[in-house]
Amino acid sequence: DIVMTQSPSSLAVSAGETVTINCKSSQSLLYSGNQKNYLAWYQQKPGQSPKLLIYWASTRQSGVPDRFIGSGSGTDFTLTISSVQAEDLAIYYCQQYYDTLTFGSGTKLEIK
Amino acid sequence: EVKLVESGGGLLKPGGSLKLSCVASGFTFSNYWMHWVRQAPGKGLEWIGEIEYDGTETNYAPSIKDRFTISRDNAKNTLYLQMSSVRSEDTATYFCTLWHQGLDYWGQGVMVTVSS
Numbered sequence: 156d157i158v159m160t161q162s163p164s165s166l167a168v169s170a171g172e173t174v175t176i177n178c179k180s181s182q183s184l185l186y187s188g189n190q191k192n193y194l195a196w197y198q199q200k201p202g203q204s205p206k207l208l209i210y211w212a213s214t215r216q217s218g219v220p221d222r223f224i225g226s227g228s229g230t231d232f233t234l235t236i237s238s239v240q241a242e243d244l245a246i247y248y249c250q251q252y253y254d255t256l257t258f259g260s261g262t263k264l265e266i267k
Numbered sequence: 268e269v270k271l272v273e274s275g276g277g278l279l280k281p282g283g284s285l286k287l288s289c290v291a292s293g294f295t296f297s298n299y300w301m302h303w304v305r306q307a308p309g310k311g312l313e314w315i316g317e318i319e320y321d322g323t324e325t326n327y328a329p330s331i332k333d334r335f336t337i338s339r340d341n342a343k344n345t346l347y348l349q350m351s352s353v354r355s356e357d358t359a360t361y362f363c364t365l366w367h368q369g370l371d372y373w374g375q376g377v378m379v380t381v382s383s
Binding site: 156195205207211216248256260261 | 302304311312313314317326328329362368369370371373374375376
């Protein structure tokens with residue numbers, strides 16, 4: 156099974172700052188056949204169901220603000236949130252879909 | 268508008284069985300793989316399993332295999348999760364989700380509590 160490791164587990168920032176969340180997979184998520192990374196990011200706000208933010212490691216889902224940026228390849232991935240806003244208070248999860256599905260343990264983002 | 272509505276949750280004793288349902292609307296149900304994901308209270312997301320368009324293929328998380336069964340009825344636009352031999356650690360909110368480019372759409376979730 157592919158294990159997803161996220162860091163940090165939580166962080167607190169002030170509005171307007173930039174946040175970086177890391178996600179590492181136990182094996183490469185890059186498929187040589189199409190050169191795509193099978194990695195998605197989700198946002199779960201308090202009391203809500205998760206929401207898909209990014210797929211193929213860097214493609215934003217329709218309607219997701221461009222301050223959410225996914226990057227990385229192979230086994231190391233990053234979700235960057237630039238100019239964080241109060242509404243970004245949430246837990247963020249990475250997920251691999253290279254081999255069935257596995258979620259990371261989540262990163263809780265708090266706004267100071 | 269895509270809607271996924273779970274039902275069937277509740278309180279059950281260890282070793283018991285329960286069947287969850289998820290009624291889908293707003294899209295062509297038979298065109299999509301469907302998934303179940305759960306979340307224990309205060310914990311992260313755990314993928315349970317998936318089912319192919321016509322139900323011929325299913326895959327499960329290793330922690331779930333042989334205790335839970337995913338099925339679907341495309342004529343009724345309904346996804347099911349049959350839970351058996353439940354344990355206290357199965358206590359969670361269970362979400363029905365649709366796979367398109369990721370898990371694009373989620374239901375509101377249904378709570379299952381396993382307790383003696």
